[in-house]
Amino acid sequence: MNVVIVGAQWGDEGKGKVVDLYSAKASVIVRYQGGNNAGHTLVVGGKKTVLHLIPSGVLHAGKRCMIANGVVFDPAVFFEEVESLAESGVFKGAPSDVIWVSERAHVILPYHRLLDKLREEHAAKSKGKIGTTVRGIGPAYEDKVARRGIQVIDLIRPELLKTKLIRALEEKNILLKHLFGAEAVDFEPVYKECLRLGEKLKPYIRDVRADLTAALKNKEKILFEGAQGTLLDVDHGTYPFVTSSSTVSGGAMTGTGLGPSAISEVIGITKAYTTRVGTGPFPTEIEVTEKETAEKIRAIGAEYGATTGRPRRVGWLDLVALKYAVEVNGMTGLALMKSDVLCDFKELRLCVAYDLDGKRLNSLPSSGEDLERVKPVYETVKGWGAFPAAGITKLSELPQDFIDYIKKIEAFVGVSVVLISSGPGREQTLELKQVW
Numbered sequence: 001m002n003v004v005i006v007g008a009q010w011g012d013e014g015k016g017k018v019v020d021l022y023s024a025k026a027s028v029i030v031r032y033q034g035g036n037n038a039g040h041t042l043v044v045g046g047k048k049t050v051l052h053l054i055p056s057g058v059l060h061a062g063k064r065c066m067i068a069n070g071v072v073f074d075p076a077v078f079f080e081e082v083e084s085l086a087e088s089g090v091f092k093g094a095p096s097d098v099i100w101v102s103e104r105a106h107v108i109l110p111y112h113r114l115l116d117k118l119r120e121e122h123a124a125k126s127k128g129k130i131g132t133t134v135r136g137i138g139p140a141y142e143d144k145v146a147r148r149g150i151q152v153i154d155l156i157r158p159e160l161l162k163t164k165l166i167r168a169l170e171e172k173n174i175l176l177k178h179l180f181g182a183e184a185v186d187f188e189p190v191y192k193e194c195l196r197l198g199e200k201l202k203p204y205i206r207d208v209r210a211d212l213t214a215a216l217k218n219k220e221k222i223l224f225e226g227a228q229g230t231l232l233d234v235d236h237g238t239y240p241f242v243t244s245s246s247t248v249s250g251g252a253m254t255g256t257g258l259g260p261s262a263i264s265e266v267i268g269i270t271k272a273y274t275t276r277v278g279t280g281p282f283p284t285e286i287e288v289t290e291k292e293t294a295e296k297i298r299a300i301g302a303e304y305g306a307t308t309g310r311p312r313r314v315g316w317l318d319l320v321a322l323k324y325a326v327e328v329n330g331m332t333g334l335a336l337m338k339s340d341v342l343c344d345f346k347e348l349r350l351c352v353a354y355d356l357d358g359k360r361l362n363s364l365p366s367s368g369e370d371l372e373r374v375k376p377v378y379e380t381v382k383g384w385g386a387f388p389a390a391g392i393t394k395l396s397e398l399p400q401d402f403i404d405y406i407k408k409i410e411a412f413v414g415v416s417v418v419l420i421s422s423g424p425g426r427e428q429t430l431e432l433k434q435v436w
């Protein structure tokens, strides 16, 4: 029994909390896509740790955390996180006993970060900014697909690394100098730094695919930790305002090298409302139409990015988009997060269709331009009032109006809510179905 956790919206749904809960029961927790553009805030022994790259399962003793082939890997960020975790006393033995990095993961290099930043600045002039986290994720994935990427294993093969880096820089420097008017990147310091980090990384580097296959054979429980969200998927999201990887459950297969038969549950994480960071279509956004409500939700829900600190755009729950996410992920259940944030509202809205130029749409249009123009068709529902101070922990504590809200969601999207989260704490959770 292995479980994939995916974001059902545009990311920031609260995956970190569910990963933390499910990790307690898993043996192996694996990141399969994205890079250090994810962000989970965790508090251990009173010390706050923000993990962007290492699976948050690392906080549970005795778990193995893997960074698989499909991740783009920034070694400098990795060591910052390892050191911060070590200071918190997380590791009983060597960190490399519990954190393994795939030989095949692609490496984020300084020129990827630089290009990411310059591209966003350049695009901002023509309003084409994507709103990336400027951590070099997109440019690293571009190099991977263009077959000029540098993989983790190359960091410990000095001659091969030299050849690959020279080839990569030749092209990058033309772009940097002539398209963006920036300084060229010198080979020598980048090469030296890669070798230094490669040497330090040696104990962590493994054939993670083979390790996962062995875990599967041993019937160990594997938790696939998705990052970002379905609507940011490069194939299925609101292109081009997407991330550069496969955030949907299929990405867990391509990103690890295990087959679909390894998966028994796909749990989609959704908030009781919707947020989005960065630019791009967002049909139920209420920043202009219901400004005060948006501000209130943002304030109560602390809707500011864990990675960038940017205020998140806020809107009502979009059932059309959620149903789409259920379909493209083959979800078997939903975790409904942050329902406590809506406690103060007398009325809530659920988007049940879109209107495009007077035509009713019941599914997500393929064109991002169309999605930008649709008007949401809402159903207004009653709010549910206050929750118990400690959050919802028992079925008997669920207000009837909240049960009705959940039933509407389930009927529309076709899967059941398996977990209700009513606060950031572990205990502020009601598991309606145990996935393990």
Ligand code: GDP
Pocket: 007, 011, 012, 013, 014, 015, 016, 017, 038, 039, 040, 041, 300, 301, 305, 306, 337, 338, 339, 340, 341, 421, 422, 423, 424, 425
């Ligand atoms: P992720 O990237 O999907 O893990 O989401 P983030 O970590 O960016 O956002 C989740 C934030 O919401 C974290 O600060 C959590 O502590 C918090 N959170 C998670 N679940 C709940 C909930 O049910 N209620 C409230 N109020 N906060 C929650």
